[in-house]
Amino acid sequence: MKHHIVLRIITKIMIPLIVIYALYIQFHGEYSPGGGFQAGVIFSAGFIIFSLIFGLDVAQDAIPPEVARFLAAFGVLLYIGIGLACIALGGQFLEYKVLLANDQAGETLGIIGIELGVGITVAAVALTLFYAFAGREQQ
Amino acid sequence: MALVAIAVVRIRNLFAVIMLTGIYSLLAASLFVMLDAVDVALTEAAVGAGIMIILMLATLALTTSEEKVRITRQNLLALVVVVITGGALIYGTLDMPQVGDPQAPAHIHLAPHFTQRSVEEIGIPNMVTSVLASYRGLDTLGEAVVVLTAAVAVLLVIGSGRARQRKRRWEKPSRRERRS
Incomplete structure (x- = not known):
């Protein structure tokens, strides 16, 4: 979807906001609703949008599947x-x-x-699942 | 919510069904907000309306987007079982206390301790987090392990897609080479 210029520009603006919001939910979970689980999900959602727009190759250059799997175990x-x-x-x-x-x-x-730990695990697991499905898709 | 649920069952186009499932999750999240369960609502909105939809769409891309309709004989026994189970469930709800009843067992057993003492015992204002992470820390550990197990199961069943990735990198020049 690289050629959709509107999508590309909008996601470029949105993704940092989504990731910052995920970090806010992660570290502000003691004072406001949220916590590791929600933060992990939101973070990986932001990253999945990135990989949908800019391609799976670029996304896997940024966070390789091996690293995602390692982080999933590391969180636990x-x-x-x-x-x-x-x-x-x-x-x-x-x-x-x-x-x-x-x-x-x-x-x-x-x-x-x-x-x-929960946040890292959830984000990494969601990414791993997405990689597993999307990697097959291009077969 | 009931309308969306019926539509999910009736519609045969799976793409529309996935979108309706997302709408259902969003409605459920608003219901949780109305019940003052903000943490649960946040989870429902993020997981149900966010990640789940993406993963189901990814699955859909691997298969077809049209449900195969199979005409089968109506099974009377199944209907009887479903009606009895549903009746038993509804009968079970009759014993439940009214919504917001201060004398409900859930509100007089451990909840007063959590609401009154958690701030001084744990030192953080959000008592949902202190119950989740401290009083019930072992449960949350189990939850994290379950999430990890899900990833392991998916990797075992459909593979990681890494081998193909390697192969494609051999064929195509990498991003940096293309740019130069």
Whole structure:
């Protein structure tokens, strides 16, 4: 769809906004609705629009499928790693308040960490699914 | 919403069905907003009306966009089972408390603790996030694992499309070469 100039210009303006909104939902999830799951979905939606307009090749140059698959596993590992870190610091699995001296700060740090893990996983999984379908399509 | 649902069942053009599914999701999201469940509404709008539509359209591109109609004999037993199940479900809703009833079991068991103590225990204002990520952290971990499993299953069933990608790069000059 590269030759549609209107589509191309509009998406060029829209995609940064979509990605910034995804990051806002990710990191503002403690104060407003949202969190890792929604942020991941919105981020990957923005990236999928990019790949629909500019072609799958360009998109896979930016985020190769291998990287997407690695990130999908990495997000879950980050989540589990935070849980194990809590055990290592003398708490229970996912008991965040042992992470820092202050209970509230520890909880907040843990929540931000696991939301990041969920966000990375969801975004990477949505991208992987899209790559899997779109890669077949061009067969 | 009911109209859209009936249309989804009746229409045979799958492209229109996918669009109607997106509209249905958007209507569901507005319903959640009216019920003050903003987090759920955000998820429904992003997943149901966003990603799901794209993935279904991608699937549609692999197959045909017209549903194959198969004329089969009407199965009376199936009708009976469906009616009984539906009746049982409706009977089950009779016991449910009224919407907004402050004495509902969901509101008097753990909810008061979450609404009154979560801000001082967790230190963040959005209590949905604190329930999701802290009190119910293990559930959310399970959710993340489920999402990862979905990706693994799709990769196993239809492949990653990477091998073909490599081959096409051999045939075509890359973007940078073309530009120069």
